[in-house]
Amino acid sequence: MVEEFSTFEGRERPLLGQGMHIWPVGSLLRAIADSLEARFNPVAVQGELTGFSRASSGHCYFSLKDTQGQVRCAMFRRAASLLDFSPRDGQLVELRGRLGIYEPRGELQLVVESMRQAGQGTLFEKFLLLKAKLEAQGLFDAARKRPLPLLPRAIGVVTSLGAAALHDVVSALQRRAPHIPVVIYPASVQGAQAAAELREAVSAACQRREQDRTDVLLLVRGGGAIEDLWAFNDELLARAIVAAPMPVISGVGHETDFTIADFCADVRAPTPTAAAELCAQPQTTWLSALDLAFSRLQNGVDQQMESHNQRLDWAASRVSRPSHLVTRQQARLASIAQQLSYAMRSTLRNEQGRLQTLGNDFPREIIGSLQRSRNQIEQAKLRLASLDPNLVLQRGYAWVADLQGQPITSVKMTHTGQPVRATLADGEVDLTVAARRLI
Numbered sequence: 371m372v373e374e375f376s377t378f379e380g381r382e383r384p385l386l387g388q389g390m391h392i393w394p395v396g397s398l399l400r401a402i403a404d405s406l407e408a409r410f411n412p413v414a415v416q417g418e419l420t421g422f423s424r425a426s427s428g429h430c431y432f433s434l435k436d437t438q439g440q441v442r443c444a445m446f447r448r449a450a451s452l453l454d455f456s457p458r459d460g461q462l463v464e465l466r467g468r469l470g471i472y473e474p475r476g477e478l479q480l481v482v483e484s485m486r487q488a489g490q491g492t493l494f495e496k497f498l499l500l501k502a503k504l505e506a507q508g509l510f511d512a513a514r515k516r517p518l519p520l521l522p523r524a525i526g527v528v529t530s531l532g533a534a535a536l537h538d539v540v541s542a543l544q545r546r547a548p549h550i551p552v553v554i555y556p557a558s559v560q561g562a563q564a565a566a567e568l569r570e571a572v573s574a575a576c577q578r579r580e581q582d583r584t585d586v587l588l589l590v591r592g593g594g595a596i597e598d599l600w601a602f603n604d605e606l607l608a609r610a611i612v613a614a615p616m617p618v619i620s621g622v623g624h625e626t627d628f629t630i631a632d633f634c635a636d637v638r639a640p641t642p643t644a645a646a647e648l649c650a651q652p653q654t655t656w657l658s659a660l661d662l663a664f665s666r667l668q669n670g671v672d673q674q675m676e677s678h679n680q681r682l683d684w685a686a687s688r689v690s691r692p693s694h695l696v697t698r699q700q701a702r703l704a705s706i707a708q709q710l711s712y713a714m715r716s717t718l719r720n721e722q723g724r725l726q727t728l729g730n731d732f733p734r735e736i737i738g739s740l741q742r743s744r745n746q747i748e749q750a751k752l753r754l755a756s757l758d759p760n761l762v763l764q765r766g767y768a769w770v771a772d773l774q775g776q777p778i779t780s781v782k783m784t785h786t787g788q789p790v791r792a793t794l795a796d797g798e799v800d801l802t803v804a805a806r807r808l809i
Contacts, residue, residue, distance in 0.1 A: 396473060403471040411468040415441075415480065416488055419461045424450070430457070434465060434480065443467070445482040455487060456626050461595060462488040487595045494596065497603055500630055504605070509612050515636040516617045518649055522585035524551040525649055526616075528571045530559045535590040535621070535642035542646035550650055553582045559591035564601035572610045572618075579615055586617050586649045589631055590642035593624035602629035611635055621645030760795065769793040781806050 393401070417434035424430050428447030433440045443465065457463065467482040486494075504510065525543065529536045531554070543552055555575045557567035568589070575587050589611070591599070601607070602622050611618050611634045620635035621642040632638040639645035763769065770778045770792050778784060788803045 395476070399471045399473045399476060403473075406469045406471070412466060412483075413469055413480070414464065414466045416462070416464045417441075419457055419463055420459055422457050422459050430482075432457070434463075441480050442472075442477055443480045443482050444472075445485065449483050449485075453485060454626065456624060457485065464488050487597075493600060497596070497630070500603060500605055500608075501633065504608055504630065504634070509608060510633045514612070518617050518619070518637060519585040520651070522550060522649060523583040524553055524585065525646075526553045526555060526575045526582065526584035526587040528555045528557055528568060528575060528587065528589045529591055529642075531556045533559055533591055535559075535592045538641075538643045539588060539590055539621075539646040542643050543650055546647065546652045547650035551583070553584055559601060560594070560598050561601070565604035565607055568601055569604070569607050569610050572607070572614060576610075576614050576616075584616060586619065587614060588619050588621060588642075588645050588649065589635065590621040590645055591623070592642065593627055599623055599627060599629050602631040604630070607631060608634040619645045619648055763793070763795040781808055 415434060417436045417440070420433050420435050420440070422430065422432040428450055430445040430450045431443070432445075433442050435441075445467075463485050464487075465480065465482045466484045467480050469478065469480055471477070472479040508514065527536065527539055529539070536554070540552060543550065553575075555571040557571035558564040559568070572587070572589070575582075575584060578584075589602075591602075593599075599622060602620075608630045611620075611631060617636040618634075619637045619639055620629070620632045621639040621644060622629050622631055625640035637645075637648060639648055770790055772778060773789055773791060778790060784790065784803045784806060786803055786805060790801050790803060792799045792801055
């Protein structure tokens with residue numbers, strides 16, 4: 371058999387179709403897929419997510435890359451529903467799946483059956499062990515957790531000064547409750563030293579609670595991989611949160627991120643902004659409540675005033691003017707006085723007539739006896755008048771007594787310097803004993 375040759379780069383090659391198997395495209399792709407299945411599957415691969423998207427059907431499409439190449443991936447809805455985190459571009463992940471060929475485009479494709487954040491295996495096991503230990507010790511008990519204050523005097527925030535979470539928290543508090551002071555306790559939120567700094571910041575907040583007047587403490591940072599959030603899985607930090615004298619709100623990561631701090635905190639917020647919103651009611655809410663309370667109070671006062679005014683009007687309708695009452699009472703009193711005067715004069719005249727009549731009827735002996743008695747009384751009066759001390763004082767004598775009113779009848783009853791009082795006919799004189807002489 372004579373073969374036909376063509377010259378290509380100085381070499382002779384058989385022409386297409388002469389002694390070579392010709393593959394249909396679909397058959398070739400299926401053969402390659404079978405080879406991949408036999409040699410590689412199942413396969414586990416690590417790389418960085420890029421171009422991640424989630425279709426309305428629930429399927430996820432993305433590429434996995436490193437510095438040397440990339441492979442297209444598909445994760446169907448059932449597997450995607452089992453994810454315990456939210457994949458995002460730039461995230462380092464570990465995938466498990468099956469290599470194949472997407473025949474409509476003839477592209478190599480990794481059908482992902484499971485995905486986890488890179489390094490999550492060892493860290494996640496540590497997380498689960500610590501979670502089980504602290505849960506068994508009661509650190510997560512709901513009965514232990516305290517309610518948030520309704521009106522905190524101040525709000526403490528533990529986070530990094532350069533963290534976006536701090537900006538989110540301060541912005542939310544400024545918008546909702548600008549009247550509440552915010553106290554920052556700075557600490558690293560990522561890295562080898564972060565756990566120790568977080569513990570120190572929480573401790574400082576607890577020690578300065580009365581000084582800073584912080585009634586609630588926020589522990590916040592943005593989202594990240596499990597290794598980025600690992601400082602918040604520290605056992606000593608968990609115990610510091612539980613021992614804090616004020617309620618603690620944990621707002622670490624995104625809604626799908628969970629840390630030990632979340633379980634120990636009194637309240638877990640899905641984001642830092644949500645943590646700020648949980649601890650501070652909007653100022654407008656309180657102002658509206660005050661307006662409502664004032665309105666109700668004003669209405670109550672108005673109703674009371676209206677009720678009292680009605681009672682006064684009713685009372686006024688039953689009572690005349692006070693001047694009219696006084697005039698009537700004066701007239702009534704004048705009438706009564708006139709009647710009383712007339713009755714007294716009439717009674718007096720009657721009694722005088724009765725006495726005169728009675729006197730005319732007395733026997734002459736009684737009248738004589740009364741005259742003698744009257745004469746005796748007059749004589750007694752004259753003798754009594756002669757004994758009146760005032761008559762003696764009018765003749766120049768004095769009545770001497772001490773200041774207690776006891777009469778002094780002897781020089782011996784006095785002493786030098788003693789104050790005494792002399793009573794004269796027209797008054798009293800206070801004297802002092804200068805000397806004593808016996809007669």
